[in-house]
Amino acid sequence: MPSQITRRQFQGTAMQSLLTFSLLETLFGAELFAKDIRPVTAQWLKELNTIAQDLKGTKLTQTQWKTQCERLFNQVNLRDLLEFIDFDGRISQTPFREKGERAIQFRFPEVEGLPTNLIFGHQIFKLKQGQSVTPHGHDNMATAFLVLQGSFHGRHYDRLEDTQSHMIIKPTIDSTFKRGDVSSITDQHDNVHWFKATAEQGYIFNIHVLNLQDGNSGRVYIDPNGESLNDGTIRARKISAAESTKLYG
Template identity: 30%
Template sequence: MIDHHHIDLSDDFPVDCDDPLLRQLMNRRRMLVSGMLGAFSVYALVHEARAAAPALDSRLPARQWIDRQEELAQGLRSGAVSEKSWHDEVNRLAKEVDIASLVAEIRRARVKPAGQRFMGDPIKRKIRFRDENGMPMKLAYTAATFTFDPSHVITPHGHKHMASAHMVIDGKVRVRTFDRVGEKDGALIIRPTGDHVTGPGGAAPMTTAIDNIHWFTPETQSATTFDVIISNLDPGQDAFLIQPVDPLGGEKQKDGTIIAPLMSFEASMDQYPSTK
């Protein structure tokens, strides 16, 4: 998703320049030409520009991000990477990746619909990245995008036998998360952990131990998340299990937890429209 970052000088710089470093240089040069800066300031300006340049180029290229996600997925599967470490590192990578570069890789990838959409679900597309030779890559995780319009929602649900991370690459999404504390008589015992609106680069990773229940609604006319999905984490069990729950209709406990009844997918869609 696309990252959302009188003396005539028009012969040297474009008037509508969006580059922050270049714009800074333009402003300083106007001051120089006006006689407002001395020789020492010229020296300082050169060093300031050199110091600022690396920061503007510090975003992680998509290729490196894809490879790092692969290392983390393999580590989570093997047990070399803990759930907490995976969760924290995915959050860190989301803040560092060059979103425009990632969107370019998605456009270059093999993209196909992920089956028929269910009720108010966003539109899901499977992404198969290509290597430098144009061949589809085999990864330890599944990649997908979810595209929302205002009527779409990912209703509150828990997970088993898997980990995943939604990262916003376009628009804004409201993210509500809960820890999974336990199970009780047709319900999950959950604890609220977050409720915020995030834009490009904002991520919502989940594991069994952390933020296992999540709920997503769009806050803009359109929004898209890019997802890393790692299933089959528990040998001998199903590849994954999705459990819709009712946190708003649950029974609040004195310790801050909620006993949230399990629901059918149809009831979940009825109970939790995109506007809730």
């Protein structure tokens, strides 16, 4: 005699099948979404790599690179970029530092058409409220920033003159930076910056093109609360990374 199932067993089996189908549908949809966004975001990164290559090859001036880089940063779909870099995975789960920014190094997914050896370096800065990417200038590099999440009090300065112990700087930008906002730095413009997180959490996507000329690339930390000069500039003391973190981290 054929076995019979109760109404409860039938309902349980039907519900299990429905949940399985729903899960498969969700996973299939997510996979389609991932396949859809990866080529678009990879093309965006490829264009960033091209202008970085042109900058290092002197086909672009630093001013031209700054303009083109900010244009590309303003074009990117943030949702797609966050999905591409697995923001909800390792990025958001990496712990904060006690003071100063947490610099998170990561690799982009391998996508057809995207070079495996990019000309530019990349990282994400993670900060909690009150923490800073502390005030510093940049030697021999061009770099750009895109706020992924949160808000920041961002300040930029032109770097006018250097001595062994001090830097003469002039304020250029003093503004609130929110999700999707962009800034960039070259030797000629806005070379010094300082970003302080004003939201509970903040994330900044950063790219940097190093060794534009002979010599080393790197940060030069300063104390921007220095001597105010008559022409509106500031004579800022050069300090160590440790002192910078202690003062402003």
